[in-house]
Amino acid sequence: MAWQIVRRLLIFVGSVLVASLAVFWLLSGIGDPARVQLGTGATEEGVRQLREQMGLNRPFFTRYLEWLGGTLHGDFGSSYISHAAIGPQLADRLSVTLWLVLGAMVLSVVVALPLGMLAALWHRRWAGTLISGITQLGVAVPAFLVGILLIALFAVRLGWLPSGSYVVPAQDPGGFLEHMILPWLSLGLVQAAVLTRYVRTAVLDQMGQDYLRTARAKGLTPWQALLRHGLRNAAIPVLTVLGVQLVTILVGAVVVEQVFVIPGIGQWLVDSVGNQDLLTVQAIVITLVAIALAVSFVVDVLYTLVDPRLRHG
Numbered sequence: 001m002a003w004q005i006v007r008r009l010l011i012f013v014g015s016v017l018v019a020s021l022a023v024f025w026l027l028s029g030i031g032d033p034a035r036v037q038l039g040t041g042a043t044e045e046g047v048r049q050l051r052e053q054m055g056l057n058r059p060f061f062t063r064y065l066e067w068l069g070g071t072l073h074g075d076f077g078s079s080y081i082s083h084a085a086i087g088p089q090l091a092d093r094l095s096v097t098l099w100l101v102l103g104a105m106v107l108s109v110v111v112a113l114p115l116g117m118l119a120a121l122w123h124r125r126w127a128g129t130l131i132s133g134i135t136q137l138g139v140a141v142p143a144f145l146v147g148i149l150l151i152a153l154f155a156v157r158l159g160w161l162p163s164g165s166y167v168v169p170a171q172d173p174g175g176f177l178e179h180m181i182l183p184w185l186s187l188g189l190v191q192a193a194v195l196t197r198y199v200r201t202a203v204l205d206q207m208g209q210d211y212l213r214t215a216r217a218k219g220l221t222p223w224q225a226l227l228r229h230g231l232r233n234a235a236i237p238v239l240t241v242l243g244v245q246l247v248t249i250l251v252g253a254v255v256v257e258q259v260f261v262i263p264g265i266g267q268w269l270v271d272s273v274g275n276q277d278l279l280t281v282q283a284i285v286i287t288l289v290a291i292a293l294a295v296s297f298v299v300d301v302l303y304t305l306v307d308p309r310l311r312h313g
Contacts, residue, residue: 004304012297019289020071024064027282067282076283081275086283090265094287096166097264100183100256101249107188108195108245115192116199121222123204132200138193143252147186147259154182164261183260187252191245198241202234209233236303243299247292 051057055066070077076086115131122128155163161182167175203226206212215225226234254266261267265284272280 005301008297008300012293015293016290017068019293020068020286021064023282023286023289024067025060027278027285028060028063030278071283071286077279079277079280081277081280086280089268090283090287093263093265093268096262097250097253097257097266099169099180100187100253100262100264101246103180103184104187104191104249104253105242105246107184108191108249109242111188111192112195112199116196117203117226119196119200120203120207121226123200131196135193135196135200138190139197141190142255143187143190144255144259146190147182147256150182150186151259164259166262166264183256183262186259187249187256190252191249195238195241195245199234199238202237206234239299239302243295246295250288250291 055063067077074087076090078085079089115135119128119131119135122131151163154161162179163182165179167179169176207222207226212225215228216222220228253264254269256262257264257266258270265287269281269284272284
């Protein structure tokens, strides 16, 4: 078990290093930071001198290793546009995005688990068909469109909730919750629809197994048999989907933050791309990639803990 975790940890570290090299190489070839800073009226001599000052004339791997070393210590450099340190801004923006992502993830799990089990247990009834139909509609609607519809209904028409902006939770917990309800719903409901279908499929698959039929024959109700014996086996494929969904929510937050004017990492990424602030884009992208790979690593470990066949295989 310990060796499997160490092996997965080594794969995670190797994947992050390969991803960092790919991100650095791709963004290094997109534009010239020296020319971006000097503007359209820059002379070639001025661009050359600034490139020397910024160290852009050095070999590729020298620059990559220097950037990687700084990144591992939390030093992402300074913005080409504002000249402010990227690390502190990244930490502040990431904390905002994580509130959005974690809230949406909790909401999707709380909604999807009971609905998925009900859809499986009632798959021959009209209620199960209704749940499946609603989730199919939820899968087809993008999160940003759900956000716009929620703003139109609850913010504009009814006036119950604010349409956007962000409140720091430590300063005003009530205001924070009030401003985050609609963003959480727009991301969480769409992902809940996807997760509900996976939970339904996993539970239906377990309900057809011999061990559950034996439990029913011993006098257990369908709910009792499922809760006592089926959920752990049904959780194995669902765990993989949860990991993928967490990454999907993180990516979806980029768009949802634009809809609700939330100053998270997604909105910062869009602004940095528009300003051609490549060093900031580089820091944001590698952070998102590292989080996605970390989620995959955690899911692999949980998968091993839940399924004994992987521990002893």
